[in-house]
Amino acid sequence: MGVAAAFFTLILAVTGILLNHTERFDFDKKFITSRLILNWYDISAPSGMTTFETSTVTITQLGSQLYFGEKQLPGHFENLLGAVNIHELTIIAVNHGLSLFTNEGELIEQLRSSAVNLPSLSKIGSSEDRLIISAEEGLYISDSDFLHINTWKNASNPAHWSSETQTTAKRSRKLQQLYRNDILPVERILLDLHSGRMAGTVGVWLMDIAAILLVLLSLTGTWMWLKRRR
Amino acid sequence: MHLLKFTWLIALMILYTGALSARGIYQTSDNFLAGIFKQKTPPPQTLWLTGDKKKTVADILTHDYPSLRVRYWQAGHLSAWILDETGKERPITVGIVVNGSAIETIRVLEFRESRGWEIRHGFFTDQFNNAQLTDKNRLDIHIDGISGATLSVRAMQRLATLALYLDSQITR
Numbered sequence: 198m199g200v201a202a203a204f205f206t207l208i209l210a211v212t213g214i215l216l217n218h219t220e221r222f223d224f225d226k227k228f229i230t231s232r233l234i235l236n237w238y239d240i241s242a243p244s245g246m247t248t249f250e251t252s253t254v255t256i257t258q259l260g261s262q263l264y265f266g267e268k269q270l271p272g273h274f275e276n277l278l279g280a281v282n283i284h285e286l287t288i289i290a291v292n293h294g295l296s297l298f299t300n301e302g303e304l305i306e307q308l309r310s311s312a313v314n315l316p317s318l319s320k321i322g323s324s325e326d327r328l329i330i331s332a333e334e335g336l337y338i339s340d341s342d343f344l345h346i347n348t349w350k351n352a353s354n355p356a357h358w359s360s361e362t363q364t365t366a367k368r369s370r371k372l373q374q375l376y377r378n379d380i381l382p383v384e385r386i387l388l389d390l391h392s393g394r395m396a397g398t399v400g401v402w403l404m405d406i407a408a409i410l411l412v413l414l415s416l417t418g419t420w421m422w423l424k425r426r427r
Numbered sequence: 428m429h430l431l432k433f434t435w436l437i438a439l440m441i442l443y444t445g446a447l448s449a450r451g452i453y454q455t456s457d458n459f460l461a462g463i464f465k466q467k468t469p470p471p472q473t474l475w476l477t478g479d480k481k482k483t484v485a486d487i488l489t490h491d492y493p494s495l496r497v498r499y500w501q502a503g504h505l506s507a508w509i510l511d512e513t514g515k516e517r518p519i520t521v522g523i524v525v526n527g528s529a530i531e532t533i534r535v536l537e538f539r540e541s542r543g544w545e546i547r548h549g550f551f552t553d554q555f556n557n558a559q560l561t562d563k564n565r566l567d568i569h570i571d572g573i574s575g576a577t578l579s580v581r582a583m584q585r586l587a588t589l590a591l592y593l594d595s596q597i598t599r
Contacts, residue, residue, distance in 0.1 A: 240576065304494045306473070309520075344471050344498070 202414055205407030212391040216384070224384040235377050236387070244374035249289075249365040251282035253300050256289055257364060259376050263289070263300035269375060279359030280323040281328065284341065285379075288328055290321040295330075297343055306343070322358035329356040440464045452537045453547055458510050459522040459536055460500055474533045474597055487564055487588050488512065498591060505531070508598060514540050514579035521583065523590035530558045530587055543579030551580075560591040 219225055229235065230278035247258040248280075254266050255336035260275035263270040267289070275292035282288075286305065287298045295318070297305040310318050329349060340348040364372075389395040393404030434577075460468045473496040494592045500507040504527045511518040517539035518545055524532040533555045535547035543550065551573060559567045566588055572580045 299495075306494050306498065317501050342473075344473065 200411045202407060206411060207224060208351055209404075209407070212387045216387050216391060219384050219387075224387060225382050227383045228379055229383060229386060230378040232374075232377075238381055240380050242376035243375065244423060246364040246369060246372065246374075247277045247278040248362050248368075249277065249359050250362050251280050251287055253282050253358075254280075254302075255368065256280040256287075256288055257368065257372055258291075259372050260381075263291075264372055264375070265289075265298065267371065267375060268302045269360070269379065270296075270302070270304070275276060278319065279322055281323045281359050283323055286343075288321065288343070289316060290330075292318070295319070295328075295343075305341055308343075309360050320358055322356035324354050324356040329358075331356075331358070366368040449543070450538055450544070454522070454534060454536050456520075456522065456536060459509070459534060460507055463505065463507050463522075463524050463532065464500065464502055467502075467535075469500050470587045471498045471500055472597075473498055474593055480596060483564060483592060485588060487592055488585050495564050497519060499593065499597065501597065506594045508593060510537065510589060511590075512582040512586045514582040516540060516544050519546075519582055521586045523587060525590055525594040528559055528591070528594065530591065533583070533587055533590075534554075540579060543573075543576035545573045545576050546579045546583050551583075555583075555587050557590070558587060560588065560595065564588065564592055566591075 215222070215224065218367060223323060235365065243260045249256050256277065257264045261273040261275070263274045273306045276290065278290040280287060280289045285300055287300060287302075289298065292310075296307045296310040299305060318396075319333065320330070320331045322329045324338070326339070328343065330337040330339070330346065334417060336349040337346050339346050386395070393400035393402070397405070428462050457468075460491070474480075475496045476492055478496070498509070506525045508523045509520065510524070511525065513519070513569075519535060519540060520534070520537035522534045522536050523530060533552050535552070538544050538547060551571075554568070555566075555568050556567075561567050566584060568581065570584055
């Protein structure tokens with residue numbers, strides 16, 4: 198009984214101490230990457246992906262996440278509509294607007310559809326090193342600094358529209374793992390170990406029994422000590 | 428008992444619909460700018476956040492600014508900024524006009540959070556009028572909070588401070 202109680206006491210004490218210092222150790226910001234534990238928690242990534250390729254980088258949407266190469270971009274994104282590379286910048290179009298990135302994936306500026314008056318943005322492309330935008334209202338062209346967007350009237354030079362490409366099996370597997378690696382914080386594991394929930398309902402009962410054993414040990418131990426003193 | 432449950436249900440529905448209706452676009456960026464610059468909106472310019480600027484902006488916001496450049500519109504002593512900041516979970520879009528180093532107007536243009544929408548009202552935004560930046564990059568006035576909208580209030584304070592700082596960094 199003592200050995201069993203010691204085992205559970207150790208778990209309770211160690212996880213308890215670590216939980217007390219969650220913020221100091223950033224346990225709420227560090228994530229579990231072990232496939233075994235992620236599978237135990239039945240954490241999976243969405244299977245559907247949308248991919249667009251530019252001359253320099255592959256952009257993929259997985260769930261509400263966007264991956265610039267293998268770098269996950271901060272924030273949540275709606276439908277990925279296209280990606281083009283112009284003047285060593287990557288422009289990504291999603292439902293709610295355009296985002297300009299350096300080729301290293303650093304965000305330069307985000308233009309919401311409402312801010313650039315293109316509420317029905319549908320696809321993007323390029324023509325003579327200029328960004329071309331297709332929206333329900335018509336075609337638009339951006340200046341070289343991506344500051345002004347005007348109606349595109351000179352359609353004599355056809356635009357090269359960004360079109361969706363197949364996500365390779367290798368990339369698909371890699372991104373699904375990256376996606377899963379960003380879901381389960383260490384804090385969750387500590388909490389579940391502490392409460393026993395890691396092993397489901399049985400684990401909770403075991404922790405309850407361990408706690409009762411500890412109470413009994415404390416009481417009987419104290420009783421025996423008092424008895425010996427007399 | 429049933430009547431009590433029904434009353435609670437109705438109250439919850441009203442509160443929920445209130446929160447939903449509070450989300451959305453209150454004013455488009457174009458309308459905001461047109462109102463400020465009297466239909467003659469100047470072309471946009473950009474301020475790049477590099478070096479010390481990036482560091483100071485991160486100090487003001489308590490986190491890095493998400494992008495490398497900020498768009499603004501300027502005419503004479505007026506500069507207008509349309510900035511996003513997250514209160515709790517979703518970004519709030521705010522339009523801010525700085526006139527001669529002091530805030531002239533601040534408006535919530537789009538609100539996406541589920542709580543804290545009260546910050547759009549004039550009784551709150553008017554407090555920022557004439558606010559200036561101190562040497563330590565803080566607002567020189569006290570802003571009264573709103574119960575239940577603490578995070579949105581803080582987001583507005585950060586954005587007001589940021590707009591004043593950015594205005595001090597542009598060349599005239």
